[in-house]
Amino acid sequence: MTTRPVAFYQVGTFAVGNRLLGAEADTVQADAERTNSITSGHRACQGCGEALGARYVLDAAMRATEGSMVAVNATGCLEVFSTPYPESSWRVPWLHSLFGNAPAVAAGVAAALKVKGRAEVRVVGQAGDGGAVDIGFGCLSGMFERNDDVLFVCYDNQGYMNTGVQRSGATPPAARTATTPVVGDAPGNVFGQGKSAPLIAMAHEIPYVATATVADLRDLEAKVTRAMAMRGARYLHVLVPCPLGWGTAACDTIRVARLATESGFFPVFEAEHGEVVAVSPIRRQVPVVDYLRLQARFAHLFSPTVREDVIAAMQARADRNIRRFGLIGGEQ
């Protein structure tokens, strides 16, 4: 089957329209033979960043492995909206066990494939930030330190969205969630808490750690492709805005993800064996306030009074990321 030319615009970016590039530069999604690993008809919300991210990640992994792949899923939105019995959106072999054990289950699948002499079948584990950063973190760290042959993907929407938007260890400061309500002098999530799972992953000195967002899907595909060319434990942390939990318009998912990176609030980088090897530079820096203003979870920073102090603290976080990762004017 020949590749059908597909019009694919990335509105508002500096990217060249795909039609102007050669076929070798086509995205996986632009390929008429893409696998549709997670097919349409599932029950994700309109504008769901996780559904978008998962489709790109798995289709890219399927292409990289020539269709020889098994997916393991933690409990969470992605699992719930894709497999309400007797329906399933998965067109890849897919296993869901529990909320907190997906990395260990994936490690078990990889071990079985190895012992069966089928190491050409690759394993991708998936979880939200709750499943990866919080409840599954022990299993994730174990999978990392054993260097199990798994690409583990965290779709980070910065909270427990499936259970009704509660705070996770990946929720940013000041964000309103159901368990960090807008009450009191320091409304929303507390400053000085939370963790960076990608940096902790790097501390395991595993072969590959990368961050990505659904704003740069070509970059996301490239990182999956890169990861699947390697063996051992690999970790991909993808920022996936959640219209429900973030209080954003469904049409703004890509936009808000882009503002997260262009403000420096979410650094996009790659690391190998514990060292950063590449960063995605900020091409047109925006103030953090532009990122915050789109999201109802930060509405209390703007009304009834503008909380300049909190916004400044948020800007300081972004500035620190920019310095730390050399996101502006650094060596690329």
Place this chain on the structure above:
Amino acid sequence: MRRQLEGSRAVALTVARCRPEVVCAYPISPQTHIVEALAELVRSGELTPCEYLNVESEFAAMSVAIGASAAGARAYTATASQGLLFMAEALYNASGLGLPIVMTVANRAIGAPINIWNDHSDAMSQRDSGWIQLYAQSNQEAADLHILGFRLAEQLSTPVMVCMDGFVLTHAVEEVELAEPSQVDAYLPPYQPRQVLDPAHPVSIGAMVGPEAFLEVRYLAHRTQLRALEVIPALAAEFGEVFGRPGPSLVSPYRTEDADLVVVALGSVLGTVQDLVDELRADGVRIGALGITAFRPFPVAAVRAALSYGQRLVVLERAFSVGGGGIVTPDVNAAVSGMDCPLTTVVAGLGGRPVTRASLRRLLADLPTDPLVFLDLDEAVVARELARTGGVS
């Protein structure tokens, strides 16, 4: 070949001959010697092909086994006590997904107070987890139950827990007839999963099931367990043919036929009970013992068949439902329904306290009327504590 072996080593050598393809290990006493021995067998190449994973918790151990089993590998792990509780969530998941994992539980008490010694609190707490539970009386039976366990698990596509008393069996050296590899190979064919994660035939395993089908899933799991009551005797008969010694049975009656009194128990304490039966029989007391090997599924018909109308029953419980009573007792009561068997529950040997012939003999000589008795309870300690705290007795 008969050899003097530590129970853990006998189990490890037997498990290795069952050719597990993925073994996950996390240390907890008194199970540790089993996974240590398996590590050595894998490293030395005696057990190959096998992936041996040192995991970071029991929860991960069971989770790795779940992934491995779903991907078509024969998976094994071992645990005890707190470790079994830590993997509790994954136990229900393994049985719900119908994955034929085999696990040794070196039975141990649960804290607090922390206690490493033997009782059945750990496995009994997972009574309803959907796992088949088989209790070994001796190291020979522990070894044999693993061979039968793998076959049973894979035939029914359901997980099997082999329970052996911590320290009392795991650390005891006694003579064991080790199964020859050729015999095990003849008895236990390679694992053929019912469904498997395979890119050539993608399946979704672990979907979300709502009210419309959940009851049916649970009911079918129950049916599967009940089938084990027919399958175990058949597998035991075949075991006898292949290995030249009797295979494990659902229950094991001992001198029960004309008995006025029968002591019902699980596990290694049956050795003590049988010795006591012999002693009392010599004194003219008509007493017998009934060992229960399969606790889940509970062999109602076999228990009923082994007992007689009007027999006095003593159920020796190595675990205890605080605020309730015995855990095996309700099952025995249900089995003898309508048989007019007066029953006394005796809670004994918690946290490794020895269950001695002398104590049992004293108890049986003058069986209290109270339906719930605590063997060798130190009344002075209890009275002192109640007085100190002003508690009510």
